[in-house]
Amino acid sequence: MYASNFNYLRAGTLAEASALLQKNPGAKVLAGGHSLIPLMKLRLASPTVVIDIGRVPELRGISLSGGALTIGALTTHAELAASAAVQDAAQALSEAAGHVGDPAVRNRGTIGGNVAHADPASDLPAVLTALGATFHITGPGGRRSVQASDFFKGMMNTAVGEHDILTTIEVPARAAGQGSAYAKFEHPASRYAVVGVAACVIVNGGTCVAASIVLCGLTSTPARAKSGEQALVGQALTRETIAAAAGKVGTDLGSDVLGDIFASAEYRAAVAPVYVRRAVEAAASRAR
Amino acid sequence: MSQVAIIVNGKARKADVEPRMLLVHVLREQFNLTGTHLGCDTSQCGACTVLVDGRSAKSCTIFAVQADGSEVTTIEGLATDGQLHPLQKGFWDAHGLQCGYCTPGMIMSAVTLLRDTPDPTEAQIREGIAGNLCRCTGYQHIVDAIQLAAGRR
Ligand SMILES: Cc1cc2nc3c(=O)[nH]c(=O)nc-3n(C[C@H](O)[C@H](O)[C@H](O)COP(=O)(O)OP(=O)(O)OC[C@H]3O[C@@H](n4cnc5c(N)ncnc54)[C@H](O)[C@@H]3O)c2cc1C
Ligand code: FES
Ligand code: FES
Numbered sequence: 001m002y003a004s005n006f007n008y009l010r011a012g013t014l015a016e017a018s019a020l021l022q023k024n025p026g027a028k029v030l031a032g033g034h035s036l037i038p039l040m041k042l043r044l045a046s047p048t049v050v051i052d053i054g055r056v057p058e059l060r061g062i063s064l065s066g067g068a069l070t071i072g073a074l075t076t077h078a079e080l081a082a083s084a085a086v087q088d089a090a091q092a093l094s095e096a097a098g099h100v101g102d103p104a105v106r107n108r109g110t111i112g113g114n115v116a117h118a119d120p121a122s123d124l125p126a127v128l129t130a131l132g133a134t135f136h137i138t139g140p141g142g143r144r145s146v147q148a149s150d151f152f153k154g155m156m157n158t159a160v161g162e163h164d165i166l167t168t169i170e171v172p173a174r175a176a177g178q179g180s181a182y183a184k185f186e187h188p189a190s191r192y193a194v195v196g197v198a199a200c201v202i203v204n205g206g207t208c209v210a211a212s213i214v215l216c217g218l219t220s221t222p223a224r225a226k227s228g229e230q231a232l233v234g235q236a237l238t239r240e241t242i243a244a245a246a247g248k249v250g251t252d253l254g255s256d257v258l259g260d261i262f263a264s265a266e267y268r269a270a271v272a273p274v275y276v277r278r279a280v281e282a283a284a285s286r287a288r
Numbered sequence: 289m290s291q292v293a294i295i296v297n298g299k300a301r302k303a304d305v306e307p308r309m310l311l312v313h314v315l316r317e318q319f320n321l322t323g324t325h326l327g328c329d330t331s332q333c334g335a336c337t338v339l340v341d342g343r344s345a346k347s348c349t350i351f352a353v354q355a356d357g358s359e360v361t362t363i364e365g366l367a368t369d370g371q372l373h374p375l376q377k378g379f380w381d382a383h384g385l386q387c388g389y390c391t392p393g394m395i396m397s398a399v400t401l402l403r404d405t406p407d408p409t410e411a412q413i414r415e416g417i418a419g420n421l422c423r424c425t426g427y428q429h430i431v432d433a434i435q436l437a438a439g440r441r
Contacts, residue, residue, distance in 0.1 A: 001329050008290060008307035008353050030354070037349050038331050040308075050307065052354060078343070102419025103400060104334060107343040108350070189332060191418070 003040035010052040014138065014167065017053045021163050022140055024049040029165060031074060031113035034105055059112070059167060064089055069171045073112025078103070080111060089173035090131055091286055092180035092198050096123040099184060101191050112166045115151070118158045118221075120258065121192035125152055126216035127182055129224070130198035133171045139164035148222075155220035177209070178202045179286030183279040184217075185271055187262060193217035194263050195271050199279035201237065203287040208232045213276060215249070218257045218268050225252040228276060237284040246277040292356040296321065297365030305352045312336045312347035315362060323363035323392045327421070334420030337393035338362050344400040346419070363392035366399070374437040375399060384433030386424035394420045398434045408438060 009024070011017035021027055027049035030036055039045040053059060059074040064085045071080070080086055081098035100106055100114070100123055114124045115135070129148040136145050137160060146159040153159065160166050174180070184196035195217045202210040211232040213225040231245035249272050259265035289304045296319055303318045315321045315338070327335030329348050336348040339361040366373035375395045378384065385391045394417055401408060401416030408416065413434050414427070422430060 002310075003308040005306065005308055008351070010353075010356075030351075033351070033354065034331065034349055037351065041329070054354060102334070103397065103416060104337055104344045104346050104419045105331070107340075107400075108345055 001041040003037070004043060004046040006040075006047055007049045008052065009049060010054075011056055014056055014058045014165065017051060017056055017165055018138055018140075018163075020051045021165065024051070027051050029053050029116075031116075032076065032108040032110040033113075034101075034109040035113060035117040035119065053165065059165075062086060064173060067173050069173055071111055071169045071171065073116075073166045073168060074110050075112075077101075077106035077109050077111070077114075081106065090171045090180065091174065092127050092131060092182040092200060092283070093124070093171060096127045096182040096184075096196075096198065099123065099182070099186070099191070111169060115169070116158060116160045116166050118152055118156050119192070120155055120220050121187070121194070121196075121217050123182065123184060123193055123196050123216060126193075126196055126214040126222040127198040128169065128171065129222040130200045130212045130214040131171050131180060132212070133169050135159065135166060136168045136170065137164050138167050143167075152221040175202060177204050177287055179283045179288065181279050181282035181286060183275045183282065185275055195268055195275050197272070197275040197279040199276070199283040201232065201280065201283045201287055203237060203284065206236050208235055208237050208284075211245075211280075213245075213249075213280065215253070215272060215276070218253060218265075218272060220256070220258065223253055225249045225276065227251050228280075232280065237280070237287075239281075242277055242280045242284065245280065246273040249273050249276050290353050290356075292352050294352075294355050294357075295359040297361055303352070307351060307353050309352045310348055311338070311340075311350040311352045311355050311360070314352040315347060315360070321362050321364050325389055325392060327389065327393075332419075332421065333390070334393040334397060334417075335390055337396040337420065339396055339399065342400075342403075344397045344419075361396070361399075363395060366395070373399075374440050375402070375434065378433040378435075378437030378440070379430075382429055382433035382436050384425070384430045390420060390422040390424075394422065394430055398437070401434070402438055402441070406438065406441070408434070410435070 028047035077100040087094040180200035227248040235241040257265040325335040327333035
């Protein structure tokens with residue numbers, strides 16, 4: 001399958017990428033290409049200009065300082081999964097990155113492309129929301145930072161505008177007593193999330209003092225399970241309290257659950273509490 | 289048209305390509321390296337897997353222009369001095385193929401697996417080839433072949 005013809009431009013620096021993007025209306029940024037190229041081959045996207053940012057050095061690398069992980073937008077899923085710093089400071093992110101698609105997809109696909117594309121079945125948007133990430137963006141008006149809660153605006157729609165480049169993602173490093181995990185029921189062929197759950201808890205003196213639970217695969221944007229979170233705070237995290245919290249997720253999801261040919265909305269909603277329970281149990285077991 | 293320069297199996301190659309040309313087509317049609325197969329053409333089956341700068345990648349999901357300046361290894365680049373690569377030998381000896389359509393992609397994925405995990409468990413092997421579909425074997429002999437190759441290295 002051939003994409004429509006386009007003009008290919010390769011940016012060497014972030015400044016160059018930004019300038020090219022502003023000079024070429026209708027241009028699309030190309031990172032790992034593992035969402036954009038399939039869309040272009042199906043002609044669901046036909047940009048006239050493609051700006052390859054794949055070799056922009058400023059967008060690479062993972063660093064841990066000042067209590068936060070800073071992750072370049074071009075970091076591949078494989079690099080994330082292999083990073084000891086990510087594994088220690090953001091357990092759920094490490095776990096989720098290691099389960100994106102298959103090894104070849106993880107060798108090319110990037111964290112920046114994953115969140116900028118914002119497929120409802122993608123893993124990383126839910127994880128980064130649960131971990132309270134901040135997204136740093138460069139655009140025509142300069143730089144700005146957006147919290148995860150404001151970043152995902154709708155189905156495949158984010159705070160990254162047409163002329164913007166997502167540069168880095170900042171994730172608060174694991175606090176004392178914190179544990180996080182990601183559990184997913186994956187589509188058997190693509191391995192995208194049919195139901196994915198990211199959970200992060202902080203346990204202090206045997207009691208849960210903070211909890212975040214965010215689901216993907218069910219709704220157009222990552223769904224926060226507020227009643228489930230509230231049910232955990234103030235409790236000791238036992239099989240029973242976790243199961244009780246997981247049972248509340250239906251209320252949080254409401255009637256906006258999406259279904260498709262593989263799994264109906266009813267089925268996804270029925271499966272969700274099981275994966276909430278698994279994710280919270282794993283997060284609780286890692287809290288230290 | 290754009291000119292791309294790619295080191296393919298250790299040899300510097302050049303081609304004039306439309307930007308929309310996929311790496312798999314350049315390898316097969318311009319460089320006549322037809323060992324890399326096109327299966328699904330939708331990023332799912334892994335028949336088109338090659339190494340780009342040493343790591344497995346689906347060549348149906350890369351524009352050739354993105355590989356400009358990179359090193360690409362295909363199944364044709366694995367044997368040295370007429371000696372099969374341990375994985376090729378393993379697939380031969382353990383009957384890791386029937387029709388052979390998936391085989392080049394399976395082997396290129398296994399090359400990356402064994403580089404990262406020299407002594408893989410069965411579960412790690414299955415995860416390593418999770419992006420490669422086989423319509424014939426039922427996978428068991430493929431897993432055996434990779435295990436055999438890992439043990440012989
Ligand atoms: C077979 C297969 C299975 C997959 N399975 C999963 C899965 O299980 N879970 C999962 O989460 N994902 C999965 N994916 C998607 C994969 O994670 C993609 O790599 C990812 O969604 C997109 O990242 P990319 O770097 O490839 O982006 P690209 O395809 O290059 O770009 C995607 C979009 O983001 C924009 N963009 C990219 N980078 C930036 C940037 N820095 N700033 C601004 N805009 C940008 C592009 O313009 C484009 O619109 C799968 C993909 C395939 C092909
Ligand atoms: S042909 Fe590339 S993954 Fe199937
Ligand atoms: S041997 Fe026929 S597809 Fe694998």
